[in-house]
Amino acid sequence: MQAFKTPRGMNRRHFLTHLASASALAVPAWTLTRAISAQAAALARNQKSCILLWLGGGPPSIDMWDMKPGTPTGGSFKPISTTGEGQISELLPKLAQQMHLLSIVRSMSTREADHERGRYYMHTGFVPNPNVQHPSYGSVVAHELEGKLRELEIPPFVSIGGASEGPGFLGLAYAPFQVDSNGRVRNVKATVEEARMMDRLKLLDTLERRFVRENRGLAAVEHAKVLQSTLSLLTSSQMEAFNVQAEPAQARESYGETGFGRGCLMARRLVEKGVPFVEVNLGGWDLHQNCFTQLEEKLPEFDQAISALVADLATRGLLENTTVLCMGEFGRTPRINGDAGRDHWARSWSVVVGGGGIRGGQLVGATNEDGTAVTTEPYSSEDLMATVCHSMGIALDKTFKAPNGRPMKIAGGGKVINELFA
Numbered sequence: 001m002q003a004f005k006t007p008r009g010m011n012r013r014h015f016l017t018h019l020a021s022a023s024a025l026a027v028p029a030w031t032l033t034r035a036i037s038a039q040a041a042a043l044a045r046n047q048k049s050c051i052l053l054w055l056g057g058g059p060p061s062i063d064m065w066d067m068k069p070g071t072p073t074g075g076s077f078k079p080i081s082t083t084g085e086g087q088i089s090e091l092l093p094k095l096a097q098q099m100h101l102l103s104i105v106r107s108m109s110t111r112e113a114d115h116e117r118g119r120y121y122m123h124t125g126f127v128p129n130p131n132v133q134h135p136s137y138g139s140v141v142a143h144e145l146e147g148k149l150r151e152l153e154i155p156p157f158v159s160i161g162g163a164s165e166g167p168g169f170l171g172l173a174y175a176p177f178q179v180d181s182n183g184r185v186r187n188v189k190a191t192v193e194e195a196r197m198m199d200r201l202k203l204l205d206t207l208e209r210r211f212v213r214e215n216r217g218l219a220a221v222e223h224a225k226v227l228q229s230t231l232s233l234l235t236s237s238q239m240e241a242f243n244v245q246a247e248p249a250q251a252r253e254s255y256g257e258t259g260f261g262r263g264c265l266m267a268r269r270l271v272e273k274g275v276p277f278v279e280v281n282l283g284g285w286d287l288h289q290n291c292f293t294q295l296e297e298k299l300p301e302f303d304q305a306i307s308a309l310v311a312d313l314a315t316r317g318l319l320e321n322t323t324v325l326c327m328g329e330f331g332r333t334p335r336i337n338g339d340a341g342r343d344h345w346a347r348s349w350s351v352v353v354g355g356g357g358i359r360g361g362q363l364v365g366a367t368n369e370d371g372t373a374v375t376t377e378p379y380s381s382e383d384l385m386a387t388v389c390h391s392m393g394i395a396l397d398k399t400f401k402a403p404n405g406r407p408m409k410i411a412g413g414g415k416v417i418n419e420l421f422a
Helices: 012-021 026-032 040-046 115-124 137-144 194-213 219-235 237-242 249-255 259-273 291-315 381-391
Strands: 049-054 079-081 087-089 102-108 157-160 177-179 277-281 322-327 349-354 399-401 407-409
Touching (some): 115 381, 157 259, 291 322
Parallel strands (some): 049 277, 049 322, 157 277
Antiparallel strands (some): 079 087, 102 349, 399 407
């Protein structure tokens, strides 16, 4: 488990420490978590969700999604046909059978080729700015769908296997809840009996009311939201969603007994419970050296997990309301360097997206013969984020106000990639 780092997210321990600093909603929150509606499962199935498969380091589009066979930059792998348009890498044979459910946007052209800046930009739709911290995909989704999550007792934004970007100016209540890929979520069981806990909460309530009355800022309000979620965690049967070992052996084997495979299986279990945003991390894509040797190891793991996830969502009727997005912070150079690797490249690269009303099996956009430039309309991080929000029914004309008073639109005012919905 990674330690908490402001502002990216909160881990389980930090999340639970807010029991000691909550506000006046503490006692009602405890009572509220004692019952779950009989219709919770049905509501969860109709709830819009997004699963972001984050390939940290910058995966090589030219070796995966937009191959250039026979060119000096094309690399050593061959393309294979899919159940949708176009071809993908021969190292993704299982995913090739699911591409009628997914589409490839081959005309991404972005402006940040540094890891940290690119990561921030692709998670938020904004370039880094020292004067403001922008909210990430998961935080925006959690904030905008908050009113529809009445039956959800576990965090609305979960990051599996690594950190995500944080809530920015939306506040700590919308930070990612970080867990590892083994389904182990510790420190979420009450260590005292309910009656004693109630007494403690009543005392805390008395102390916190004075703090609120003195108008010392928004901290008490934020703590109240975090506490309510914490108490839900302590009492909720929905925590079972994190336990991937509860799945039949055949299901676990289909995803692969790897960290990424377990993370993808956990993501399916979470959206099935109604969690609106789940990020699953698979790092190690900064392939400056021995790119092709490393891909021979990485792509089969990736192929098995993502293909199982897409097929599972479709079979269970979840894909219609679950947007799946697969990307990293940028692509990699068409040119192969002297160490048989590829370097950072943001000018022309690909992402994969599907579900949530997005029409699968499509190729959107194109690059030139050697992959060095986009030859159709280019799309940015802002456009991609606007597209995902649109697929989830989130209004793009919503305006937030940053702490400095500046109005900001979701996804930086990006445009929807309409071809995906044609």
